Amino acid sequence: EVQLVESGGGLVQPGGSLRLSCSASAFSISNYAMDWVRQAPGKGLEFVAAITENRGSTYYADSVRGRFTISTDNSRNTLYLQMSSLRPDDTALYYCVQDMRNWGQGTLVTVSS
Amino acid sequence: QSVVTQPPSVSGTPGQRVTISCFGSSSNIGKNALNWYQQLPGAAPKLVMYRNDQRPLGVPDRFSGSKSGASASLAISGLQSEDEADYYCAVWDDSLDFVVFGGGTKLTVL
Secondary structure, three states: OOEEEEEOOEEEOOOOOEEEEEEEEOOOHHHOOEEEEEEOOOOOEEEEEEEOOOOOOEEEOOOOOOOEEEEEEOOOOEEEEEEOOOOHHHOEEEEEEEOOOEEOOOEEEEEOO | OOOOEOOOEEEEOOOOOEEEEEEOOOOOOOOOOEEEEEEOOOOOOEEEEEOOOEOOOOOOOOEEEEEEOOEEEEEEOOOOHHHOEEEEEEEEEOOOOEEEEOOOEEEEEO
């Protein structure tokens, strides 16, 4: 059974940085496109970033482009999201998603002073 | 304001058939395949329909999807209390170059 476990969330001050990780099991992330999707408290789903299966392309929502970077470590079967210049409106539950199909349980990021 | 719109809420009684719609444009729904997700209270989203009308393993056949032009819909027949959830459509937008989600529809089973 596909399993995605996110980690790395927490409380960070505005302007700070954080790196989220997503450990995958029961499949090889090198064979799939991988995505990050977030959900602010009480709000809907918002695409954040994606990386293609051949790792040739990355895509970002306008709201995070230039501040967030998506990457993978195939040897660790892990997806990452490096977040910098964080703002209060980045506060959300961040989900790791396999090819827009299977979802992790999410990791909470809170940006506040 | 999302580029893909859904009604904020729909409701139905047990056994009834309800439809949740998703309206987009020629750069998203009109050109690309669409997914539907169900999010139960306090849970992560779950894929219930992919490529417009394909049901993942384990999703009851009470769920069906369709697409026509720049709009799509998810139908749930034989409504059950366990179907009460938020439902989201999602599709790639060729103009924006990323996935766009509808704002979500809250399904209430009366």
